[in-house]
Amino acid sequence: MDEKIKNLFDYIKNLCESDLNRIIHFVLGMAPVNEQLPDRPSCPYCGGSHVIKYGHKNGKQRFLCKDCQKTYMHTTNTLTANSHYDRLVWTGFVRDTLYSETMDDSAERFGFSHQTAFNMRHKVLMALQDMLEKDPVSLSGIAELDETFVLDCYKGAPVPECTGRKARKHGAKAAKRGISNEYIAICTGIQRDGGIIAETVNRAKPSSDELKEIFNGHIAKDTLILTDGLGSYNVLETLAGCTVVDINHEACRGMFHLNTVNSLHSYIKKTYVHYRGVATKYINRYNALFSIAFRCANDMKDTLFAALSCIGQTCYWHSVKDVRNYQLVTL
Numbered sequence: 001m002d003e004k005i006k007n008l009f010d011y012i013k014n015l016c017e018s019d020l021n022r023i024i025h026f027v028l029g030m031a032p033v034n035e036q037l038p039d040r041p042s043c044p045y046c047g048g049s050h051v052i053k054y055g056h057k058n059g060k061q062r063f064l065c066k067d068c069q070k071t072y073m074h075t076t077n078t079l080t081a082n083s084h085y086d087r088l089v090w091t092g093f094v095r096d097t098l099y100s101e102t103m104d105d106s107a108e109r110f111g112f113s114h115q116t117a118f119n120m121r122h123k124v125l126m127a128l129q130d131m132l133e134k135d136p137v138s139l140s141g142i143a144e145l146d147e148t149f150v151l152d153c154y155k156g157a158p159v160p161e162c163t164g165r166k167a168r169k170h171g172a173k174a175a176k177r178g179i180s181n182e183y184i185a186i187c188t189g190i191q192r193d194g195g196i197i198a199e200t201v202n203r204a205k206p207s208s209d210e211l212k213e214i215f216n217g218h219i220a221k222d223t224l225i226l227t228d229g230l231g232s233y234n235v236l237e238t239l240a241g242c243t244v245v246d247i248n249h250e251a252c253r254g255m256f257h258l259n260t261v262n263s264l265h266s267y268i269k270k271t272y273v274h275y276r277g278v279a280t281k282y283i284n285r286y287n288a289l290f291s292i293a294f295r296c297a298n299d300m301k302d303t304l305f306a307a308l309s310c311i312g313q314t315c316y317w318h319s320v321k322d323v324r325n326y327q328l329v330t331l
Helices: 002-013 017-028 087-098 103-110 114-134 208-215 231-240 259-274 280-293 298-309 320-325
Strands: 051-057 060-065 071-073 142-151 183-191 196-203 224-227 243-246
Touching: 087 103, 087 114, 087 280, 103 114, 114 280, 114 320, 142 259, 183 208, 183 259, 183 280, 196 208, 196 259, 196 280, 208 231, 224 231, 231 243, 259 280
Parallel strands: 142 224, 224 243
Antiparallel strands: 051 060, 060 071, 142 183, 183 196
């Protein structure tokens, strides 16, 4: 198997650039990067079509909307807005993000600094968050709900004195056995054949109020919810009109299992270790990534790429300042 993989990589390295791009976009289900951009795109601010060309800015065509008198470019309100890198670089970087490549690996591949890779990675993650907020997941049919735990992390910053502990080295374990205040809970819900929800609002076990905050509006009526017996989940019956079943009380398991959500937890933990931890304040950004990348949903890839490359009134663009303060987790 190792020899086959080596031969595959050797073959890919010898491909010409056009053939390599064709394979990447076929695998990702994306439109070609060199697809012709519209000659006069509709205004991203008012949606108007009465548009004229209005010179150039930084080598890019600028447009003027005659309806709202605002100027814009092909990249306005997209991930590539105010970026020095073209769509091909961004497409490759989005691919790396979805497939859990480290920022340093991506930076080396595309030839930019670690800080640039950090900013681009978090712009992609914030776009994923925005997508899940604008088109929220609704669990239906049979869904499995459970929580998993990862160590808190202050990667890139001093450990606050209030934590009462010293900084850990990579790979170190918690000072106390079992679930303690060193652990961050990631509450997850996964439909057997559909969407995924992953969000962090607490340490330790989630309370009824915290589960309401996470799953309110995300569970369809008459959904069968499978849990491991944590009593807090029973609040969802009155909240969403669903049925909550404790699999530990079922004499004959059959379909009553949590194998699907356990697979999601395994993926989250492996990816977390691969990243050598994720700063806790950014954990919900990565939860959005975990929710989408676990099943490599092709429709979400298409949506993300459309947001990256197609002008429109829906804005997924964030500034470098947003990277530092947009929807941070404070526990």
